[in-house]
Amino acid sequence: MIEVGLWGSLRPFAGGAATVTLEAATIRDLLAALVADYPGTEPYLKTGIAVSIDGVVYQNSPGQPIPEGAEVYLLPRLRGG
Amino acid sequence: MLFRSADMTAPGMLWGVMLRSPHAHARIVKIDASRAEALPGVHSVVTRADFPEESGGNDDVLDHCIAGDKALYDGHGIAAVAAASRNLARRAAKLIEVEYEILPHVTDVDAAIAPGAPIIRPGLRTSGDTDAADADTNIAAKHEFGHGDVDAGFAQADVIVERSFTTGASHQGYIEPHACLATLNADGQGDIWCCTQGHFAVRNSCAAIMGMDASQLRVTASEIGGGFGGKTTVFIEPIALALSRKSGRPVKIVMDREDVFRASGPTSSSSIDVKIGATKDGKIVAADATLRYQGGAYPGSPVEMGSMSAFACYDLPNVRTVGYDVLCNRPKQAAYRAPGAPMAAFAVESVIDDLARELGMDVLDFRIQNAARDGTQSSYGPKYDQIGLLPTLEAAKAHPHWSAPIAEGEGRGIACGFWFNFGGETCVSLNINADGTVGLSVGTPDIGGSRASMCQMAAEELGIDYSAVRTIVADTSSLGYNDVTDGSRVTFASGLATIQAARDAIGRLCDRAAQIWGIEAEAVEWKDGAAHPAGSNAGKHDPLTLADIAAQGAETGGPIAGHCEINADGAGVSFGTHIADVKVDPGTGHTSITRYTVLQDAGKAVHPDYVEGQFQGGAVQGIGWALNEEYIYDDDGRLLNAGFLDYRIPVASDLPMIDTQILEIPNPGHPYGVRGVGETPIVPPLPTVANAIRDAMGIRMGHAPMSPPRILAALKEA
Numbered sequence: 124m125i126e127v128g129l130w131g132s133l134r135p136f137a138g139g140a141a142t143v144t145l146e147a148a149t150i151r152d153l154l155a156a157l158v159a160d161y162p163g164t165e166p167y168l169k170t171g172i173a174v175s176i177d178g179v180v181y182q183n184s185p186g187q188p189i190p191e192g193a194e195v196y197l198l199p200r201l202r203g204g
Numbered sequence: 205m206l207f208r209s210a211d212m213t214a215p216g217m218l219w220g221v222m223l224r225s226p227h228a229h230a231r232i233v234k235i236d237a238s239r240a241e242a243l244p245g246v247h248s249v250v251t252r253a254d255f256p257e258e259s260g261g262n263d264d265v266l267d268h269c270i271a272g273d274k275a276l277y278d279g280h281g282i283a284a285v286a287a288a289s290r291n292l293a294r295r296a297a298k299l300i301e302v303e304y305e306i307l308p309h310v311t312d313v314d315a316a317i318a319p320g321a322p323i324i325r326p327g328l329r330t331s332g333d334t335d336a337a338d339a340d341t342n343i344a345a346k347h348e349f350g351h352g353d354v355d356a357g358f359a360q361a362d363v364i365v366e367r368s369f370t371t372g373a374s375h376q377g378y379i380e381p382h383a384c385l386a387t388l389n390a391d392g393q394g395d396i397w398c399c400t401q402g403h404f405a406v407r408n409s410c411a412a413i414m415g416m417d418a419s420q421l422r423v424t425a426s427e428i429g430g431g432f433g434g435k436t437t438v439f440i441e442p443i444a445l446a447l448s449r450k451s452g453r454p455v456k457i458v459m460d461r462e463d464v465f466r467a468s469g470p471t472s473s474s475s476i477d478v479k480i481g482a483t484k485d486g487k488i489v490a491a492d493a494t495l496r497y498q499g500g501a502y503p504g505s506p507v508e509m510g511s512m513s514a515f516a517c518y519d520l521p522n523v524r525t526v527g528y529d530v531l532c533n534r535p536k537q538a539a540y541r542a543p544g545a546p547m548a549a550f551a552v553e554s555v556i557d558d559l560a561r562e563l564g565m566d567v568l569d570f571r572i573q574n575a576a577r578d579g580t581q582s583s584y585g586p587k588y589d590q591i592g593l594l595p596t597l598e599a600a601k602a603h604p605h606w607s608a609p610i611a612e613g614e615g616r617g618i619a620c621g622f623w624f625n626f627g628g629e630t631c632v633s634l635n636i637n638a639d640g641t642v643g644l645s646v647g648t649p650d651i652g653g654s655r656a657s658m659c660q661m662a663a664e665e666l667g668i669d670y671s672a673v674r675t676i677v678a679d680t681s682s683l684g685y686n687d688v689t690d691g692s693r694v695t696f697a698s699g700l701a702t703i704q705a706a707r708d709a710i711g712r713l714c715d716r717a718a719q720i721w722g723i724e725a726e727a728v729e730w731k732d733g734a735a736h737p738a739g740s741n742a743g744k745h746d747p748l749t750l751a752d753i754a755a756q757g758a759e760t761g762g763p764i765a766g767h768c769e770i771n772a773d774g775a776g777v778s779f780g781t782h783i784a785d786v787k788v789d790p791g792t793g794h795t796s797i798t799r800y801t802v803l804q805d806a807g808k809a810v811h812p813d814y815v816e817g818q819f820q821g822g823a824v825q826g827i828g829w830a831l832n833e834e835y836i837y838d839d840d841g842r843l844l845n846a847g848f849l850d851y852r853i854p855v856a857s858d859l860p861m862i863d864t865q866i867l868e869i870p871n872p873g874h875p876y877g878v879r880g881v882g883e884t885p886i887v888p889p890l891p892t893v894a895n896a897i898r899d900a901m902g903i904r905m906g907h908a909p910m911s912p913p914r915i916l917a918a919l920k921e922a
Contacts, residue, residue, distance in 0.1 A: 128585050131348025131524070132332040141351065166331070173626075175586035179873060182626060183771045196585035199347065199508045201626045203691025204376075204433020204539035204883060 125189055127153065128196040136163030150174050151185035153195070171200030209399045209426040210383035214454035217385070218247055218286040220447045221293035221457070222440070223300050224467060225275035225282055228309035228533040228841025229322065232273055232302065235283055239299040245288040246296045248450035255446060260412025264502045268536040269442055275304065276324065276501035277533050278842045279466025286447035286455045309533040309841040313498040314370075314475050316342040316532045324501050324531045331503075342531040344503035347511050349584050350524035357490025357522030361481025365559045369551040371890070371908045372834025373473040373498075376540050377825070377853045380429020381459040382468060386444035390452065392416065396423045396441055401431040401649055402688025406438055407680045413442045414449070424679040425649040432651075432825065433539030436688045439468050465846035469538020470835055472497035472505045476551040478514075486565050488574045490522040491515050491583070495548060497529060500536040505529045506544030509624075512584035513887075514548035516622035517571075517593055517779065518556075519580040533841050539690060541822060542623045542883035546829065546890050550908050553619035553891030558904060567895070568606065568618055571781075572597045575620075592805025592869035593620065593779035599865055600781045605801040614787045614798060615900025621780050621887025625880035627697040627772030631684035634662060634705040636713070636764040640751025642666065644705075645678035646698050647686030652882055653814035654694045658702050660810055661876070665706035667733025668750055684769050692880025695810055696871075697772035703875055709766025716753045716760040721745045774873020778880060780804035782823065782888035786896040790919060793912030795831055795897060801863040807871040807879030819885045820862040826889025828854045834909050 124144050129137060137143050137160075145160065147153035153174070158165045173182045175196040181187050182200055189195060237249040252272050259266045270281040283300050287293035308322035315321060323340045330336040333346035358364060384398035394416065400406050403425040411418045428435065440457040447455040459468070475496045482488045493514050499505025511527035560570035575594050581587050600606055600618060610616050635643040644662050648654065655675040663670045687693070714728040717735035721728075727742035728735050734747040757764050785799040802819040809815040832852045836844045845851045870877025890908045898904050903918040 130585060131350055131526075132346065134348075135334045178586050178589040179774050180586075180624070180626065181773045183629065184773055187773075194587055198512070198585055201624050201691065202506060202509060202539060202543055203624070203626060203693065204436065204541045204543045 125153065125193065125195055130198055133164050133167060133197060137161045147189055149185065149189060150181060150187045153189060173198040173200050207426050208380065208383070208429070209385060209397050210458045212385040212397050212456065214385060214387065217454040217456055218288060218447070218451060219290040219293045220284055220286045220444050220455045221290065221297045222281045222443065222463065223283045223297040225271065225278065225280040227275055227304055227306055228278050228311065229307040229324070230275045230304035231307060232271060232275060232282065233305050234303040236301040237283060239301070240285055240296040243296045243299060245292045246285060247453060248286045248447050249283060249300070250443065250446045250450060251283045254450065255413060256415045262409050262413050264536065265409055265437060266413050266442060268502060269439055277535050279535060281443070281467060284443045284447055286451050286453070311532050311534055311837045311841050313473055313496050313530050313532060316498060316530050317496065317528070324533060343528050344531060345529040347508040347527040348525070349511050351581065352522030354490050354492050354522045354524045358481045360483065360489045362484040363559060363562045364479060364481040365555050365562060366479040367555055367904070367906065369476045369478070369554065369906050371474045371547040371550055373470045373534065374540065374829040374833040375465060375470040375851065376432040376434035378430030378432060378434055381461060381464045382435070382439050383458040384441050384444050385454060385456040386441060386448050387454045388445045388449040392420055394421045394445060396421070396445070397426055398423065398441055399426050399428045399435060401428070401435040401651055401690060403649065404647060404680050404685050405436065405688050406441055409438050410442050410445055414445055422679055422681040425677050428649055428651050432541050433543060433690060434469055436539050436690050437469065461848065462846045465851065466843055467535055469536055471540035471543065472499050472537045474547040476547065478551045478555045480555050480559050482559055482563060484563065486563055486570055486573050488518060488520055491518070491520050493525045493552065495525065495527040497527065497544065497547070498532040498534065499529060500534045501531055502536040503529055503531065505537055506539070510544030510548040513545040513622050514552050515583035517576055517620040518574050518583070519576050520583055523583045525583070541825065541886040545621065545623060545887045546826060549619065549621050549887045550890035550894060554894050554904065557895045557898065568597065568601055571620060588777065590869060590872055591777060591779060592867055595867050595869055596779055596781040596803045596805060599803045599867060600783055603783065603801060603803065603865065605783050605799060605863065610785065611798065614785050615896045615898065616783065616785050617892045617894065617896030617899055618781065618783050619888040619891035619895055621884055623692065623778045623884040623887060625696065625775040625778055626691040626693055627775045628687035628691065628693055629685055630697045630701045630772050631686055631769045632698060632701040632705045633683060634702070634709050634766040636709060636750065636754045636757070638754055638757055640672065640754045642668065642673045644673055644675040644702060645683055646675060647678055647683045648689045648694045648698045649677050651689050652818055653811060654698065656814065657695050657810040658698060661699050661702045662706050665703055666710065666750055692778065692882040693775065696775050696874055696878050696880050699810065699878055700772050700874060701768040701770050704770065705766040705768040708768060709764060712764050712766065713750060713753050716756065716764065717748045719760050720748065720756060776807055776871030776873055776879040778805060778884040780884045780888055782892040784892045784896045786893060786900055788897060788901050788915060793915035795910065795915065797827060797859055799860055801865070802885055803865040803867065804881065804884055805867045805869045805879065806881045807874065808868055808877035809866050810876065810878060812866060815866055815881050816864045818882045819864045822882065822885025823862050823889055824854055824859060826886040827859065827893060830890045830893040830908055830910060832909050832911055
């Protein structure tokens with residue numbers, strides 16, 4: 124099980140929780156599990172998302188493995204200039 | 205050969221010119237182009253009706269280029285003409301008759317969210333706000349970040365400072381206007397030459413808008429005269445394609461400066477409230493901010509980036525930021541260096557400064573005490589890995605600038621800044637030539653000297669001289685997809701891909717050496733630019749240099765190349781600290797920068813001169829925003845200062861030499877430790893200058909730019 128930190132905009136869809144616990148081995152699993160448990164998050168995931176695993180931000184790597192015990196945060200997709 | 209898009213010509217080429225709305229908000233009742241079309245020398249006129257309804261998810265991008273049923277800002281494209289000359293096209297554009305129904309407008313971010321504000325996009329609802337009413341609004345989205353219990357944190361505070369700030373919309377101010385030459389032939393194949401930060405993105409947007417397969421449209425990026433984020437989208441390219449398709453001729457469009465200001469993307473203007481509390485021993489216990497950014501008449505202001513970055517420099521037990529993405533009757537904002545961060549830093553770093561003063565603490569020591577460190581949980585979520593904020597603060601404290609006496613009548617300010625950085629999709633191809641030289645093709649337009657850095661990294665890996673490598677920016681038909689040059693990503697991501705492509709080529713070079721020696725490839729190693737037998741079992745062979753192996757390429761299997769296709773992750777975050785000395789003329793309100801120093805973590809400075817150039821350029825742009833640059837609209841919503849005479853950017857004579865200090869705290873996500881450096885340096889200047897003005901004159905400026913009239917008004921109020 125992975126403890127996943129949610130940025131504030133996602134929390135209303137998880138009953139106000141700042142973190143949720145999900146069964147996931149990869150980012151793809153994590154996002155699927157999030158939508159399954161908290162369907163209100165789906166529109167956010169579709170508009171773009173980044174996943175921080177132990178401080179490394181992944182923007183387009185659904186196959187990225189998530190180690191057990193890793194610090195995982197969901198973030199909006201990063202933009203730059 | 206280096207080329208600029210504005211200089212490109214083609215046989216039979218026509219000139220394209222846009223007709224733009226003089227109204228901030230108006231329904232387009234009727235467009236009659238018959239008089240323009242009848243003018244001899246006019247070959248085509250297009251309106252929105254000439255574009256497919258389906259734009260492949262690019263509706264807002266297309267609408268910003270050419271209006272649908274409504275003009276949404278002063279300067280919004282209404283129609284375009286292609287004619288034999290630019291003057292003729294201009295004359296023809298004036299003959300297009302447009303009937304408008306003028307609608308109420310709003311250009312101010314706070315006015316746009318006030319009750320009764322004109323609604324820009326009926327039907328819009330606020331994404332991310334579960335408490336929002338089911339009613340029309342100009343707030344496109346709400347974002348929230350943070351951790352801890354802010355209210356409980358403030359209850360522990362001995363001192364709380366709370367202030368509100370606004371910032372004007374600044375433009376990237378690139379010297380080269382947008383320009384493109386486009387062809388779209390009857391066989392459905394097209395080409396675009398344009399100045400852009402991302403020609404693959406141009407291809408994808410334009411192909412989707414025009415209903416083309418991506419393979420049928422080739423885009424070549426020209427040399428670029430500045431971008432800074434403003435050339436990450438399309439403004440004229442789909443228009444030139446449509447004119448070309450209709451006329452059967454190549455069409456060139458070059459924006460004039462007025463078009464650039466009115467119809468390309470400036471950054472957001474903003475309105476921000478900040479509250480920070482600390483205990484009397486100087487520990488910040490709570491921080492809260494509400495940020496409202498207008499992004500023009502379309503959703504997508506960078507307010508979520510501003511909200512995430514606002515408190516990123518500090519180690520905070522309780523923090524919250526709430527951001528609102530607001531629509532106004534202005535052009536759609538485009539990215540500008542660290543989009544969203546400078547405005548947030550202006551507000552937060554101003555309050556940090558005031559809080560230190562309220563506590564009776566040194567403003568630099570207060571920052572050091574509360575600075576984010578390795579392992580700190582960031583205000584936007586993840587814990588930091590290895591970061592360089594504290595080293596920049598400590599370097600600032602040790603810098604001669606900080607300890608130098610402050611000149612009579614001057615003030616000194618300091619502030620910090622943060623930027624995320626990222627990697628992204630990247631593809632490079634490295635070709636070994638028969639003469640032992642190397643051609644490196646990248647797909648990220650060079651906006652800051654990146655080709656030189658790529659040459660350095662390829663040469664470093666291959667063990668050859670820098671001058672033996674030439675890097676080009678390949679067109680979209682010659683290389684796999686590359687994300688835009690943005691997010692300070694190129695030296696990191698294209699550099700990573702270059703290193704991996706070079707290592708791929710080295711593997712092939714070792715294979716060829718093994719063939720030549722008649723041994724197993726595993727028995728060959730690469731060092732010092734040559735293949736060597738690895739160990740005594742491999743036999744005795746004289747080393748083969750890259751040039752030796754390349755010369756025998758035809759006999760050992762043909763061309764030798766290395767490739768890399770990656771989604772580069774692992775970009776390290778970036779921090780910087782700036783120091784400024786200023787002198788304010790109390791008679792005119794004019795602020796002079798008398799000394800300025802940038803200290804920033806570069807991870808590893810591959811090409812220190814270019815890194816320094818990024819530091820200096822970012823600082824100068826930030827100083828311009830701090831002191832002069834902003835869009836000014838009249839009561840009718842028309843832009844009043846669409847030119848460099850009235851929108852004044854700093855020139856060399858306005859500024860002292862910008863001193864720099866490069867720190868190198870390696871990014872663990874890159875083989876050499878590289879971090880992006882291009883965006884962070886525009887983040888601290890607004891508050892650095894504001895804090896210096898506070899130090900010099902005792903006034904806390906609540907608006908950037910801190911232009912002479914605003915300084916005078918603040919002095920009068922003080």
